[in-house]
Amino acid sequence: MKEAKFYEKLANEKIQCHLCAHECVINPGKRGICMVRENQAGVLYSLVYGKIISQSVDPIEKKPLFHFLPGTLSFSIATVGCNFQCLHCQNYDISQYPRFHEKKIIGDDLTPTEIVARARSSHSASIAYTYTEPTIFSEFAYDTAVLAREKGIRNVYVSNGF
Ligand code: SF4
Structure with missing residues (x-):
């Protein structure tokens, strides 16, 4: 697991991932459509690093x-x-x-x-x-x-x- 790149912090610990054109807005504790990028307390992590x-x-x-x-x-x-x-x-x-x-x-x-x-x-x-x-x-x-x-x-x- 590693902190992701290409994302933006929004209000209330939400984040927006800009890595692909889905541009997922992700609530704390949730993942993007790809299911491998997760918002943990306002920080986006790549769960598949390595x-x-x-x-x-x-x-x-x-x-x-x-x-x-x-x-x-x-x-x-x-x-x-x-x-x-x-x-x-x-x-x-x-x-x-x-x-x-x-x-x-x-x-x-x-x-x-x-x-x-x-x-x-x-x-x-x-x-x-x-x-x-x-x-x-x-x-x-x-x-x-x-x-x-x-x-x-x-x-x-x-x-x-x-
Ligand atoms: S599908 Fe995954 S890579 Fe694409 S914007 Fe959503 S979280 Fe980011």
Whole structure:
């Protein structure tokens, strides 16, 4: 858990999250639509910082990118949660996990340094933030992406663009 970025404090300990176009206004003790950003006494927290629900070494073409580092591997990660609730989601079991499991947040505890080390040891040329919507774990993705670039690893953000 880490204090979130991109939010504004309102009156009576309410906050407004500006991370995505939902622009959720969140009362104390409540979460945004993505179910992973929570107002605790007037401070917004990312509940999924470092909580990795999925990690896999994929071909870059699965992202799907064709002309970007073709033929290389991409170390791919996700947390639970999403700002959409698409009926056709192929990863609904993780994207909607908190919604259908009493708001629980699950995942392995990993730091940005550990993610970058795993990417290097798997000979991945990039790290992909994917499977669920990476915007909702943006603080963790950003910290990881900065470290990755320092080590010569590229970053791939597979987003719904909202
Ligand atoms: S990131 Fe989550 S809490 Fe923030 S505006 Fe989007 S859905 Fe709401």
